[in-house]
Amino acid sequence: MADAQTHMDGLEFMKWHGAGNDFVMIDSRARDAVVHRELAAGLGDRNRGVGFDQLAEIRSSDAADIDLDFWNADGSRAGACGNATRCVAQYMMDQTGRDALTIRTSRGVLEARADGDLVAVNMGQPQLTWDTVPLSHDVDLQHLPLDGDPVAVGMGNPHCVFFVDDADAVDVAGIGPGFETNPLFPEATNVEFAEIRSRDEIRMRVWERGTGITLACGSGACATAVAAHQRGLTDKKVRMELDGGWLMLDWREDGVWMTGPTAFVYSGQLTQAFLKGL
Numbered sequence: 001m002a003d004a005q006t007h008m009d010g011l012e013f014m015k016w017h018g019a020g021n022d023f024v025m026i027d028s029r030a031r032d033a034v035v036h037r038e039l040a041a042g043l044g045d046r047n048r049g050v051g052f053d054q055l056a057e058i059r060s061s062d063a064a065d066i067d068l069d070f071w072n073a074d075g076s077r078a079g080a081c082g083n084a085t086r087c088v089a090q091y092m093m094d095q096t097g098r099d100a101l102t103i104r105t106s107r108g109v110l111e112a113r114a115d116g117d118l119v120a121v122n123m124g125q126p127q128l129t130w131d132t133v134p135l136s137h138d139v140d141l142q143h144l145p146l147d148g149d150p151v152a153v154g155m156g157n158p159h160c161v162f163f164v165d166d167a168d169a170v171d172v173a174g175i176g177p178g179f180e181t182n183p184l185f186p187e188a189t190n191v192e193f194a195e196i197r198s199r200d201e202i203r204m205r206v207w208e209r210g211t212g213i214t215l216a217c218g219s220g221a222c223a224t225a226v227a228a229h230q231r232g233l234t235d236k237k238v239r240m241e242l243d244g245g246w247l248m249l250d251w252r253e254d255g256v257w258m259t260g261p262t263a264f265v266y267s268g269q270l271t272q273a274f275l276k277g278l
């Protein structure tokens with residue numbers, strides 16, 4: 001990590017959030033990719049580092065306006081991060097004065113655009129086969145062989161969605177970790193608890209893979225909207241209330257569009273002395 005510390009000395013970082021989902025954003029285009037697991041885990045530690053739900057690293061791209069990579073607070077990689085994608089889109093639109101851009105993630109090239117004061121991103125189509133979520137073997141994704149009869153949906157990352165009568169009554173911290181690491185999910189999973197309020201409104205809380213409880217999860221909101229519609233509980237367009245705010249989901253022909261707020265919180269610099277303490 002010493003080389004990285006020298007390489008990163010003085011590197012700017014920004015804090016953003018999307019509906020309360022808390023991010024550190026690093027624009028590495030001027031210095032090439034600098035983030036790795038050890039650094040992400042150190043920065044993500046709320047006792048030692050800056051603390052975040054996810055770290056989003058912006059890099060130059062030969063296929064879109066930018067490339068974007070994500071790490072969870074424990075340093076693990078995340079294939080998708082919808083709220084961070086929306087925050088990065090807002091940052092880039094602020095930088096360029098444009099109202100739309102393309103962002104390549106491991107999901108492929110995503111489209112993001114301004115929607116009034118909000119930002120919308122097309123998170124692509126869900127993955128709805130056992131091997132693409134992924135699961136360890138072929139089971140009924142609509143009724144997983146787990147207590148609570150959840151639904152499995154992939155959104156570039158795995159999600160296990162439970163439908164409950166009262167989301168606020170769920171002991172998310174108590175039961176989330178066990179499902180996160182259930183062997184049915186070879187790459188672990190995000191765990192959502194959804195209360196259907198009407199055909200166009202859902203209340204959802206989340207235990208995120210690699211991070212724990214967060215105030216919002218964009219890919220989890222997309223997965224929950226898909227699972228609820230598959231179960232016949234909601235329409236394809238729903239408003240979702242999470243602990244940190246509201247997101248709008250719309251499952252269209254071209255993918256699952258997610259729209260919601262973003263907020264810049266502060267910026268800072270990563271000094272070598274700080275990095276040595278991680």
Ligand SMILES: N[C@@H](CCC[C@H](N)C(=O)O)C(=O)O
Nearest residue numbers: 078081082083157217218219
């Ligand atoms: N909060 C993110 C999801 C981040 C990744 C997730 N923890 C995973 O490991 O898949 C979002 O807004 O999508």
